[in-house]
Amino acid sequence: MPKKQTKHESIKRIARMFIPMPLWRRMRPYYFRVFGWGYRPAETTKAHARRVREGFFEKYCKGNGLDVGFGGDPITSDCQCFDYERGDAQYISIIKDNSFDFVYASHVIEHMVDPMVSLKNWWRVLKRHGYLILYLPHRDLYEKKKTLPSLYNPDHKHFFLIDHDELPDTLGIVPLIKKTLPDGEIIYVKVCSEGHTITDPLIHSDGEYSIEVVIRKP
Secondary structure (H helix, E strand, O other), X not given: OXXXXXXXXXXXXXXXXXXXXXXXXXXXXXXXXXXXXXXXOOHHHHHHXXXXXXXXXXXXXXXXXXXXXXXXXXXXXXXXXXXXXXOOOOOOOOOOOOOEEEEEEEOOHHHOOOHHHHHHHHXXXXXXXXXXXXXXXXXXXXXXXXXXOOOOOOOOOOEEEOOOOEOOOEEEHHHXXXXXXXXXXXXXXXXXXXXOOOOOOOOOOOOOOEEEEEEEOO
């Protein structure tokens, strides 16, 4: 881990030990501004302008939110963030059931050993009528190959398409959701490719290269 990143995580862990969660949530945006290396714009930031145009935040990110695996790039400035220093994102075991109005996971599910377990736990902490928002790399836009390992992230354990599996390594996110969360209402699922221009399989893609899914809990 780079020295700067190690320092950042140490400061954050100490702060979390002594600062109550409600105060920490208010301080976090200022913390990122003061320690610029703490805020790491990534996939969520890439999608921000598009989501503003689409009214995404007004529709799906109201109330108390949880960003699972935020990696320094939170979906909103006041959401609660869960990353590795708080535990395993597959289980988020320290989070109580029915706690959040929305749960957001960006480029996380492909790292999970068991995506079904992850979905069940992210669903567990969601309130009734809340939204589970998934943002995950589209295999053909990001990986640009059909089998593991990923050329760009060796920790990826699965590839994803929208509507069908392609064994051994690719899962369809919609079939997975329907099998795991049968009571969930899929509001929409779509490919997000704004700014994507690089199709060469040996060059990392630019722009958005993801699948976005919003599921409502009845």
